[in-house]
Amino acid sequence: MNSERRGPGFYVLTAFFVLFVLFLYGPMTTIFILSFQGPNGGLTFPMNGVSLRWFENLLFEQQAVGDFGGAFARSLMLGVMTMLTTVVVSLLAGLAFRRRFLGSGPLFYLTIASLIVPSILISLGIGLAFNVFGLETAWYSSGFGAHLTWTLPFGLLIMFAVFNRFNPAYEEAARDLGATPWQTFAHVVLPIILPSLVGVGLFGFTLSYDEFARSLMTAGTFNTLPLEIYGMTTNVTTPVLYALGTVTTVFSMAVILIALAVIAVLRKRRARRLAG
Amino acid sequence: MTLSRIAPYLQATPLTAILAAFLVLPIATIVMVSFWDYDSIQIFPAFVFTNYEESLTSPVTWSTYLNTLKYTVIVWAVTLVIGFWVAYYLAFHIRSATMQMVLFLVCTIPFLTSNIIRMISWIPFLGRNGLLNQTLMHLGIIDQPLEFLLFSDFAVVLAMVHLYTLFMVTPIFNTLMRIDRALIEAARDAGANGLQILTNVIIPLAKPGIAIGSIFVVTLVMGDFITVRFMSGGQSASVGLMMANQIALLQYPAAAANAVILLVLVLLMVGAILRIVNIRKEL
Numbered sequence: 001m002n003s004e005r006r007g008p009g010f011y012v013l014t015a016f017f018v019l020f021v022l023f024l025y026g027p028m029t030t031i032f033i034l035s036f037q038g039p040n041g042g043l044t045f046p047m048n049g050v051s052l053r054w055f056e057n058l059l060f061e062q063q064a065v066g067d068f069g070g071a072f073a074r075s076l077m078l079g080v081m082t083m084l085t086t087v088v089v090s091l092l093a094g095l096a097f098r099r100r101f102l103g104s105g106p107l108f109y110l111t112i113a114s115l116i117v118p119s120i121l122i123s124l125g126i127g128l129a130f131n132v133f134g135l136e137t138a139w140y141s142s143g144f145g146a147h148l149t150w151t152l153p154f155g156l157l158i159m160f161a162v163f164n165r166f167n168p169a170y171e172e173a174a175r176d177l178g179a180t181p182w183q184t185f186a187h188v189v190l191p192i193i194l195p196s197l198v199g200v201g202l203f204g205f206t207l208s209y210d211e212f213a214r215s216l217m218t219a220g221t222f223n224t225l226p227l228e229i230y231g232m233t234t235n236v237t238t239p240v241l242y243a244l245g246t247v248t249t250v251f252s253m254a255v256i257l258i259a260l261a262v263i264a265v266l267r268k269r270r271a272r273r274l275a276g
Numbered sequence: 277m278t279l280s281r282i283a284p285y286l287q288a289t290p291l292t293a294i295l296a297a298f299l300v301l302p303i304a305t306i307v308m309v310s311f312w313d314y315d316s317i318q319i320f321p322a323f324v325f326t327n328y329e330e331s332l333t334s335p336v337t338w339s340t341y342l343n344t345l346k347y348t349v350i351v352w353a354v355t356l357v358i359g360f361w362v363a364y365y366l367a368f369h370i371r372s373a374t375m376q377m378v379l380f381l382v383c384t385i386p387f388l389t390s391n392i393i394r395m396i397s398w399i400p401f402l403g404r405n406g407l408l409n410q411t412l413m414h415l416g417i418i419d420q421p422l423e424f425l426l427f428s429d430f431a432v433v434l435a436m437v438h439l440y441t442l443f444m445v446t447p448i449f450n451t452l453m454r455i456d457r458a459l460i461e462a463a464r465d466a467g468a469n470g471l472q473i474l475t476n477v478i479i480p481l482a483k484p485g486i487a488i489g490s491i492f493v494v495t496l497v498m499g500d501f502i503t504v505r506f507m508s509g510g511q512s513a514s515v516g517l518m519m520a521n522q523i524a525l526l527q528y529p530a531a532a533a534n535a536v537i538l539l540v541l542v543l544l545m546v547g548a549i550l551r552i553v554n555i556r557k558e559l
Contacts, residue, residue, distance in 0.1 A: 010369050013361060013364070013369055017365050020358060020362055020383070020441075023438065024386045024438070025386065027394070027398050027401050027438070028389075028393075028394065028397050030400050030401050031397040043399065044399075044403055044405045044406055045405075045407060045410065088290070089290045089291050089294065092287040095287050096283075096285070097284075101284035107288060107292055110295050111291065111295065113299065114299050115495075116491060116492075116495040117299070117303070117495075117499075117539065118495060118516060119499055120501055120520060120535075121303070121306065121535045122298070122302065124302075124306060124523060124532065125299075125301075125302025125305055125306045126302045127523075128306060128528060131528075132308075132309070145298035146298060148294050149294075149295070149299050156291070181280070206388040210388070210391065213499075213501070213502060216520070216523075226392060229393065230392055230502075233392065233396055233506070242396075245390075245393040245396060245397065248389070248390055248393060249390070249393055252390070253389070256385060256388055260381075
């Protein structure tokens with residue numbers, strides 16, 4: 001496979017891969033272009049002029065349905081809450097799973113179950129449970145819990161991958177030098193796994209920020225952004241829908257790029273510290 | 277010393293507590309409510325089997341389950357083929373680790389944005405006056421817009437492939453990256469050709485990744501309701517959509533009974549996949 005000459009297979013697969021990427025990005029590009037549709041333009045091509053009309057409409061004008069700003073703020077808050085909780089809880093659980101403990105098998109399968117139980121079931125179950133216990137559903141309580149059932153398994157699986165590649169010799173060295181368990185963790189383990197923790201956080205945030213099915217019955221009175229988008233798709237027939245798509249996608253991309261930049265900086269700093 | 281003995285328990289407590297409260301308890305509630313009774317106004321505690329009876333004896337339910345299984349099989353097959361070759365290309369044909377990571381991220385990024393946005397982005401492309409129809413008409417290949425492109429089973433499968441292929445690429449890519457390259461050299465030295473290496477070395481070693489990807493895709497498609505609602509334009513049904521409709525009509529016990537049936541079905545399918553491959557061993 002690492003032979004110098006490229007066989008015909010390489011070119012066939014390259015073409016296949018390019019097509020796959022076009023397939024992934026193509027439709028998103030069309031709504032990106034269409035969101036700049038002129039004031040009298042419709043939901044499809046051709047473009048009827050170019051304008052920022054629909055962005056203005058989305059960001060500065062009262063919508064016929066819903067409340068975009070409020071939904072965005074709620075999704076942002078929920079995303080941050082989910083992100084922080086996911087990082088802390090998966091890190092702790094990841095540390096726990098490095099050793100044998102009673103019930104580790106069932107807990108592992110429970111976490112996997114959380115991943116494979118269909119989202120609508122989680123949504124229905126949490127909604128019903130709150131109902132049965134006479135509690136009010138809200139995005140920050142039932143919605144928060146519903147999102148955690150989706151982000152924690154991913155977080156834990158990433159932690160497994162991290163600790164499987166983690167060389168325990170570093171910890172032994174720290175211990176031999178007289179470090180306490182806490183010092184070993186804070187000065188040795190944590191700096192090494194920090195980039196992965198940023199990755200866990202990124203996953204937690206974006207999974208929560210975009211989650212629709214698990215929010216459906218658990219968000220309570222006030223919509224989160226995906227619920228808001230869903231409402232708009234069934235009511236709105238202007239390109240403002242595409243402007244919304246463009247804005248939220250650009251926001252997601254920005255979050256991803258910031259997280260990747262943080263990871264890159266952390267890696268570089270670690271490399272520099274190891275060199276120096 | 278005792279602290280280090282109880283440490284794992286303390287560390288595992290938050291995860292356990294969250295899963296108990298938001299996974300175990302809700303599923304127990306679903307099972308309980310699936311035996312409850314309801315009328316047009318409210319649901320009330322009871323122990324009746326009517327929800328299951330009504331669901332299992334209705335031909336609509338059966339055709340809905342069949343339709344869901346049809347989507348599952350088609351989407352699984354398509355995502356497996358695409359996912360395997362994409363992962364294979366990234367793992368074996370891209371030589372620098374940096375380039376591998378960059379191309380992998382290129383595939384990953386769309387997955388991190390809203391599913392619903394990605395679904396509506398197909399509309400201007402596939403619609404009656406969409407890009408595809410207009411292009412085909414311009415080229416003179418067709419003279420009437422193709423109607424089957426949007427709001428059809430075709431559109432549902434296309435959107436699901438778009439949404440879920442990455443769940444196949446990632447685990448397969450992971451296992452392919454862990455294959456010792458010396459094994460492939462050895463196979464080649466022993467006289468195996470490319471096809472033999474693929475079928476006798478790479479595919480068997482990629483099985484855990486294929487299994488994990490399959491579990492993801494199968495469970496996602498089985499529970500999907502939003503793609504089906506959007507892309508079929510309300511013309512096709514799936515179990516998830518049936519549940520969502522029952523929820524909207526406040527028929528919670530009926531939805532709960534369907535949820536239990538769906539859960540059992542999904543667990544059976546996952547169990548079948550796990551019988552073929554032991555995933556725990558591979559983590």
